[in-house]
Amino acid sequence: MNNFVRLALPALALTLAGCTGMGQQAVSQSQPVVVAPQPTIATPSLPSPSQTTQVALQTTNVSSGFVDPAVVPLLTAKDSAEANSAQFYALQFGRPGAPRNWTGDAGTTGSVAVGPYVRVNNLDCREFTHTVKVRGTDYVRKGTACREVAGNWSVVSGAA
Numbered sequence: 469m470n471n472f473v474r475l476a477l478p479a480l481a482l483t484l485a486g487c488t489g490m491g492q493q494a495v496s497q498s499q500p501v502v503v504a505p506q507p508t509i510a511t512p513s514l515p516s517p518s519q520t521t522q523v524a525l526q527t528t529n530v531s532s533g534f535v536d537p538a539v540v541p542l543l544t545a546k547d548s549a550e551a552n553s554a555q556f557y558a559l560q561f562g563r564p565g566a567p568r569n570w571t572g573d574a575g576t577t578g579s580v581a582v583g584p585y586v587r588v589n590n591l592d593c594r595e596f597t598h599t600v601k602v603r604g605t606d607y608v609r610k611g612t613a614c615r616e617v618a619g620n621w622s623v624v625s626g627a628a
Contacts, residue, residue: 530555533623535578536607539600547572551600554580559594559613559621577601591615593624 530540530551543551554570558580562568567579583595593614600607613621 533611534596534609534613535598535600536609539602539607542602543576543600544573547576547578547600547602551578551598554578555596555598556621558582559596559615575603588614591617 530543530548534555535543535551550570550572554568558568559582562580562582564582564584567581569577569579571577578598578600580596580598582597586593586595591614593612595612596610598609600609611623612625613623615621
């Protein structure tokens, strides 16, 4: 049996060495791997946040119910722009109860305070209070505004 092991062991080693060489030849002569292209998934084109902000700023207008209607004729262009900006940013990003102040021309000032987000008919809505001070008189408008699908805020209810 000892002779058998002595003869079989070298034969086994040669056989294994031959297998290793064949494996390398098989790898080196193998066909190139073809990778199928990945499918492209189409995604809808959504406006960027800056585009949404711009559209919303244009439609968040003091004359559309965000301030007391009696004060609208007293506001300058700068007053209206500052009030619109404060109203939008308070609704969009404001913390509940933390007013967003603004300053316009000739001492005109204002502040917008908002409540927490509330979901109504699948829209984000917030209560707001917009106070405008012109020539020492405060004009207060309270209401509820909802953000439409396009990102615009509109007043859904309000009272002076």
